[in-house]
Amino acid sequence: MLHKTRGIVFHVTDYSESSVVAKIYTELFGLQSYLVNSVRKKNPKIKPVTFQPLALIDLVVYHKERMGLQRLAEVKINPPLKKIPFDIRKSSIVLFMNEVLYKSVKEEESNRSLFGFIYNSVQLLDMQDDTCSDFHLVFLVQLAKYLGFYPRENFSASASVFNLQDGFFQEKVPDHPHFISHPLSEYFYLLLKSSLNFTDDLKIPYQYKRQLIEKLLEYFQLHVSGFGNIKSHKVLEEVWS
DSSP states (O other), X not given: OEXXXXXXXXXXXXXXXXXXXXXXXETTTEEEEEEETTTXXXXXXXXXXXXXXXXXXXXXXXXXXXXXSEEEEEEEEXXXXXXXXXXXXXXXHHHHHHHHHHHHOOOSSOOHHHHHHHHHHHHHHHHOSSOOTXXXXXXXXXXXXXXXXXXXXXXXXXXXXXXXXXXXXXXXXXXXXXXXXXXXXXXXXXXXXXXXXXXXXXXXXXXXXXXXXXXXXHHHHHXXXXXXXXXXXXXXXXXXX
């Protein structure tokens, strides 16, 4: 049976001399792998640019439950991204978001709220005239909420150490190395309190931003099975420095 669904491109790998497998996060079926034939031939019906990282696409697909590779009937970019492909700052953020999503979103079932969050975040980044330098930090914090491990916002003068393993602020340093101490923990709390707004500059000093991204990635490693290491944030840091 044919189904129409929106999708977000996560990853593409070569399958044969002329074909690829595209991992696409779909609104109806979650993360699925689609065989795309003849995309690497001259003048293909489906152009390779369709499958750029986090491209927003409309799909017509054949879907069979518990099928390793699904089939595409139709695919088109909609809406086309107007600024991200031509803005190195925006494109560096997209590469980072893409790597995090590819390593953390695994479900092969519909999650419309998560899909909508990712879809709208890409659109917002593309539309912004002045890209917020904290966009990637806000995205990570909000993503944690949709994945089910959003930190508790209980920071205070007596609870200023954030326990990355347990997800809350506490008085004393825990008996493991996964924590954020003051003053970085206060900036982390500021990020949590402001994380609904992708446009505000939080005025976090650059040295602390670098530490925050490392700690947030550590937080994901602790709470997402098989998350592993992220490399694209180093490129992001170079572009924004």
